[in-house]
Structure formats: structure tokens, C-alpha cells
């Protein structure tokens with residue numbers, strides 16, 4: 533089962549499921565549609581376990597290790613976020 537981690541917490545996720553469960557780990561969400569950028573989060577490890585960046589993410593020109601948690605899907609393994 534895929535896992536979303538921070539430095540101090542973790543949460544199980546469904547393969548192919550959204551990262552919106554990361555709200556419980558401290559990610560802040562706004563629009564939920566890839567527009568506001570509020571959910572942009574640095575991924576410390578496991579970037580390859582996420583789906584490819586969406587057009588909304590590409591348009592935002594985020595650093596390569598930052599993803600929009602409302603857009604990314606977790607496919608497998610562990611994704612560690614830069615959160616306490």
C-alpha cells in the first residue's frame with residue numbers, strides 16, 4: 533500500500549489515488565483544481581512514485597521537486613513530503 537510521509541507522520545494511500553489525504557499531514561488546499569498553487573509541496577523522496585505532472589502543474593512552472601498535491605496521484609511506494 534502506498535504511503536505518504538512527512539518528517540514525523542505517515543498515512544496510507546490507495547494506489548493511483550489522490551494526494552489530497554495529505555491534508556491530514558499538514559498540506560493546505562485551496563481550489564483543488566490546480567489553479568491557486570496553495571497545495572504546492574516539496575517532495576523530499578519518492579517523486580517517481582507519483583503520476584506525471586499535469587498540464588496545470590507545468591503551467592505553474594514549479595521547481596522539479598515540487599508538486600501540486602491536488603493534482604498528483606500516488607502510484608506506489610513511499611512519497612516523503614517536506615513537512616513536519
Ligand code: FES
Pocket residue numbers: 560561562563564565566567568569570571572600601602603
Ligand atoms: S489546491 Fe489550488 S492548486 Fe492545489
